[in-house]
Amino acid sequence: MIFTSISDTASVMLKPPMNYILTALGFIFVALGILGIILPLIPGVPFLILAALCFSKSSPKLHHWLISLPHIGPMLKDWERHGVIELQAKIAATIMIFVLISYPLIWGPISQTIKIVIASIILCVLVFIWTRPSVRIK
Numbered sequence: 001m002i003f004t005s006i007s008d009t010a011s012v013m014l015k016p017p018m019n020y021i022l023t024a025l026g027f028i029f030v031a032l033g034i035l036g037i038i039l040p041l042i043p044g045v046p047f048l049i050l051a052a053l054c055f056s057k058s059s060p061k062l063h064h065w066l067i068s069l070p071h072i073g074p075m076l077k078d079w080e081r082h083g084v085i086e087l088q089a090k091i092a093a094t095i096m097i098f099v100l101i102s103y104p105l106i107w108g109p110i111s112q113t114i115k116i117v118i119a120s121i122i123l124c125v126l127v128f129i130w131t132r133p134s135v136r137i138k
């Protein structure tokens with residue numbers, strides 16, 4: 001669901017206990033998103049998008065906090081409003097994935113099966129990233 005403003009999220013607020021569950025999930029997704037920024041095998045941005053979705057349905061205050069963060073807020077706003085991943089973010093994600101994953105996949109003491117699974121997941125993530133629009137279509 002694409003929201004055009006914070007006020008749009010208030011109309012879809014849920015009642016407890018679902019509200020509490022979505023808030024808790026939002027915090028879990030924020031933690032996974034932060035881990036994903038640090039660790040190469042976990043995609044960070046999708047978890048942050050899920051956190052924004054959970055917060056948009058449970059807490060406008062937390063949603064506003066998340067999309068107001070200086071480094072990830074603009075990306076989340078572009079995604080929520082337009083389904084856009086900017087070209088610079090696509091390039092940075094692709095470079096980071098290749099830099100951080102290539103060594104373990106090529107020379108790591110990992111079974112061939114696991115290497116194929118990891119490579120397949122990475123390929124799916126890259127296909128998803130590169131098939132999203134890079135600019136807002138008006």
